[in-house]
Amino acid sequence: MFINKANSDIILVQIYVDDIIFGSSNAKLCEDFVKAMQGELEMSMMGELSFFLGLQVKQPEGIFVCQSKYWKDILKKFEMEACKAAAMPMSTNCYLGVDEAGPEVDQTKYRGLIGSLLYLTASRLDIMFLVCLCARFQSCPKESHLKVAKRILKYLKGTISMGL
Numbered sequence: 001m002f003i004n005k006a007n008s009d010i011i012l013v014q015i016y017v018d019d020i021i022f023g024s025s026n027a028k029l030c031e032d033f034v035k036a037m038q039g040e041l042e043m044s045m046m047g048e049l050s051f052f053l054g055l056q057v058k059q060p061e062g063i064f065v066c067q068s069k070y071w072k073d074i075l076k077k078f079e080m081e082a083c084k085a086a087a088m089p090m091s092t093n094c095y096l097g098v099d100e101a102g103p104e105v106d107q108t109k110y111r112g113l114i115g116s117l118l119y120l121t122a123s124r125l126d127i128m129f130l131v132c133l134c135a136r137f138q139s140c141p142k143e144s145h146l147k148v149a150k151r152i153l154k155y156l157k158g159t160i161s162m163g164l
Contacts, residue, residue: 074153075153099144113146
C-alpha cells in the first residue's frame with residue numbers, strides 16, 4: 001500500500017502481484033498516476049473496481065464490500081448449500097469450551113472450515129469473535145466445535161446482503 005499526499009488531497013495505491021488498485025480524493029491525481037504508470041509499464045485500465053482478492057466491491061452511493069461469492073463457495077465446499085438459515089451465529093444457551101468427552105472430528109476438515117471463515121471475517125466483523133473462539137480448538141476439535149462452526153455457515157446463509 002502506497003500513500004501520497006498532495007496538499008489536502010491523497011492518492012492510495014494498492015499493489016498485489018500484477019494487480020494495481022488506486023483511488024484518490026482528486027480525479028487529477030488519478031489521471032497523473034495513470035499517465036506515469038503507462039509511461040513505465042504496459043498497463044490496461046479495467047475500469048471501476050468490482051472484484052479483488054475475493055472481495056466484491058459495489059459503488060452505488062459510496063463503497064460496499066462483501067464476500068457473498070466466497071461464502072457461497074464455502075457452503076458448497078462443506079456440503080451445506082441446502083442448510084436452513086439461522087438468525088444468530090450461535091445459540092444463546094451454547095457454551096463452547098474444551099469438550100474432552102465429545103466425539104472427535106476430522107482435524108483437516110475442521111481446520112479448513114475455520115481457515116475459510118477467518119478469511120471471511122475481512123468483510124463480516126459480526127462473526128469475528130465466534131470464529132476466533134472456534135479457532136482455539138483446532139488442535140483437537142470435537143463434534144460440539146464443528147456444530148458451532150456449521151452454525152456460523154447457517155447464519156451466513158441468512159445474511160447474504162451484509163458487508164462493509
